Amino acid sequence: MERKTIKAVLEENHLNLNDNAVLLFDKLGLDKSVLTKLEDAYGKSDKMSKSKHNTVDPDEMVKKYGADTVRLYTLFAAPPENNFDWTESGIEGAHRFVKRLFYYISENLDIVKNVSYSEEDFKNLSQESLNIRKKLHQTIKKVRNDIERFQFNTAIASMMELLNTLYDYKEKNPKVLREVFEKFILLISPFTPFMADYLWKQLGNKGYTIQQPFPNYDESLLVEKEREIPVQINGKLRATIKAPVDASQDEVLNIALKDESVKKWIEGKEIVKTVFIQGKILNIVVK
Known part of the structure; x- marks a missing residue:
């Protein structure tokens, strides 16, 4: 040449x-x-x-990255009403996300093949599996709301977060994964329709994703029952505990006093004061 x-x-x-x-x-x-x-x-x-x-010649980009990546990047780079700079690093980042999602679902197909699920199956889940379901349904709500407001970039960003959470999921409960895969594929289908239809059929489903109802979220999974609360000793962060969202100062203090990290810093000292901001922070003053 x-x-x-x-x-x-x-x-x-x-x-x-x-x-x-x-x-x-x-x-x-x-x-x-x-x-x-x-x-x-x-x-x-x-x-x-x-x-x-x-x-940029779209035909060249489609040839290099695929139609799904070009479509996703165009919608992710900026809100529809704004102009944006086309960058090589930007479309490569979108391409990495598409590949990571494709590979994750493909590599775990054997776990979810021929698996079905109902709400009864999701009772008594481990904390890790419950957290994955919460993240899924939080993402569904955000994507639905963002699409209605034509905020496609933030909808895609929330799905990227969900994928990162999935990669950290160790237990891989088959029924939980099946729900996540099906609903994730339907969530992303407006942005990457070719990949979505392919993965939908790989799961053993018939038809096309566009023929399916868009996922709905379970409101009960969006309600936080516990919250992480930083615990300071004399103004310095020493631990983070979990407490009920509506826990009182005395309840949070009792939980904190059982924490090993907190015990280490107050052992042999007198608690002279506690400062508590509901659901946000607990500061224990000792001398």
Whole structure:
């Protein structure tokens, strides 16, 4: 393949050095890490504009990353009413998210194949599995609300958080995972329809995701029964405890006094004062 000169590529693509350096470097096969030095010397790239002929070719992006990634990144980069700078790092980040979700579900298909679930199955779950279900239903509520307000970027961000939580899920209860996979696929289907339809069928379901009702959330899973409360000893953070949301100062103090970290810092000392802000912090003053 004949290597073109920088001048030839600039002329063919109606570019100048400050228009879309990433596109220029891609076409020349150059190391893009030197762009930082170029930006310092000549200024950062201008925003895309039809008048400057420096827009990104969607066909090239689809060929490189796939239609789902391009669609997701376009919706994630900024609210629909705003302009945004197309960046290589941005679309690569969207592509990583799409691949991570695809691989996680694909690699755990054997766990959920031929599994069904009902609300009865979700009684007496471990704390870890319960937390996953809470995160799922919190995400469903946020995605539904954000889509209604055309805030697609924050809807996608919340699904990224859910995926990160899933990667930390050790127990992998089959019924819980089945619920998460099905509802996650339906949540993301408006953004990545091709991947969603493929994964939907991999789970053994029939039809297309667009034919399914959009997921609803369980209101009871959104109610926090416990809250983490930082415990300070003489103004310094020494522990974090869990207490009922509506717990009184005396109740929170009793829980704190049973914590090993707290015991270590007050052993042999006299508690002269406690300062408690409901649901937020407990400070124990000792001498």
